[in-house]
Amino acid sequence: MAIEIPKDSAKEAVLSLQRYFKENMDNEIGNLVAEGLLQFFVEEIGPIIYNKAVEDVQQRLQARIAELDVEVHEEAFGYWRKRRRR
Template sequence: MIELPKEARQQAVASIERYFLESMEERIGNVAAGGLLGFFLEEIGPAIYNQAVRDVQERLRLRVDEVDLEVHEEEFAYWKKFDQRPKRR
């Protein structure tokens, strides 16, 4: 199960209470809001978490593909700088 830090959990519970009051015109108690949050975290949280992991993996794959472009060094380039100079007579 996904755990939230205490402060984030308190903010989420307060947000659920406000949602019920403003959207459904019903009061929901602190305990009920906490229970609903726990249900969401256990039931839906893993799907959101797994999607976030997939998103991060894709972004990392794209960044890894760019590493070659950013740090690539030409191999065996020492003599090329001499070969491009005009020849002495």
């Protein structure tokens, strides 16, 4: 599955990369260079972050599913126990 960044987010990321280079590298980069660098990061490093996020979500869902029987469990044959309390 290809990772795609929404256009608005990509524009913000490009501006952020340009600012980073200007403030930390004492060098300015143009729009095309920043877009290329962003694309490189998305293709090369993005899958690591994406896969980790999917793994984290799977673990959370599995934990919730494991607790499901406790959350929705209903005791059988409880009619007479409830009647005695009245």
